[in-house]
Amino acid sequence: MEHQDDSDREVVSLMKYHNDIRFPAVHALRQYWEELRGPRQVPSRAEVDPRAIEETLEYAFILERIAPGVGRFRLAGMHLNDLMGMEVRGMPCTSMFMPEHRATLSRALEDVFAGPSTALLTLAGERGVGRPPMDAQMLLLPLASDFGDVTRALGCLCTIGPIGRSPRRFIVKDDVVRPIRTGVKHELTDPPQTRDDRLTARRTRQQLNETPGFSEPAASYTPPQPRTPPSRPEPGEKPRLRLVRSDGETVETES
DSSP states (O other): OOOTTOTTSOOOOOHHHHTOTTOHHHHHHHHHHHHHHTTSSSOBGGGOOGGGGGGGTTTEEEEEEEETTEEEEEEEOHHHHHHHTSOOTTSBGGGGBOGGGHHHHHHHHHHHHHTTEEEEEEEEEOOBTTBOOOEEEEEEEEEBOTTSSOOEEEEEEEEESOOOSSOOOEEEEEEEEEEOOOSOOOGGGSOOOSHHHHHHHHHHHHHHHHSBTTBOOOOOOOOOOOOOOOOOOOTTOOOEEEEEOTTSOEEEEEO
16 A cells, blocks of 8 residues: 555555556546546535446446445446356455455555545456456545445446456455545535534434425324214114214214
8 A cells, every 4th residue: 555654665656557558447437536526525426427437337336335344336337247257236345356355455445435535456366277367456436425424435447358267356466545635624525433523414414304405395194083982872762873974074864
C-alpha cells in the first residue's frame, strides 16, 4: 500500500499502474466518478447511471458494505461471472481472491468505506493447469447510500489474458489507497462516527421524511364503532327480524 509518510522506507513508484493503458475501463470509470462527485466528498449511489458507463458495464460492479472490511456484490458485470464461472451477485468480493490475500482486500475495502478513500489494486491471476497468466486491476470508489452513509462502492475488475479454467482467483501484487481530499464537508456523505454524528444524521433523515414531496401523507384511520347488541323481545311480543345494511345502520322489522 502506498503511504504518504513512509520517509524511512524504500519508496517504489506506482505511477506505471495508474497510467497502465491496458485497462481503459479503469480510467473511464474513475473519470465518470470524479464528474459525478464534483466538489463533494463522494457521489450518491442513486446518481449512477448505467447508460453513462455503457462501455465499462461488462467489468463494473457495485458493492454493499455488510461488515467491517466485508463487501458483497449487489450488481456485477458479465466479465466477473465469466471469471468465477457462476453468478457472483450476492457473494462477498473476497471470494474472488486467494485466501492469503483476502486480508489485504479487506483492509483496502474498509479504507474505502471509512475514509472515504479510493483504492486501486494491481492483481495477478492464480496460476495452474488450465489457468494461464493473467494480469488485472481492480478499482474501488466510494458511494453514499440513500441514508447518506458511505456503505456502497462503485468498482470494476479488468483482466488481460485468457480466462481458461474457471474459477479464476487473484493475488494482490500492489494496492494504492488514497484518502479523498476536499475542503467541503457534507453531512449526508460523511459516515457517522460519534454518537452526536449519528443523532444529527437521524434528525436529518427525519426532516427529509417530514418535508412535503419526500413522503406521502399517512392515510387516516377511523376505528369501527361498536355495534349495538340486538334487543330481546318482551314476553308476548312478536319477534322482529334484525337487518344490517351496508352502511352499518341496523333496521328491525316484524317477522
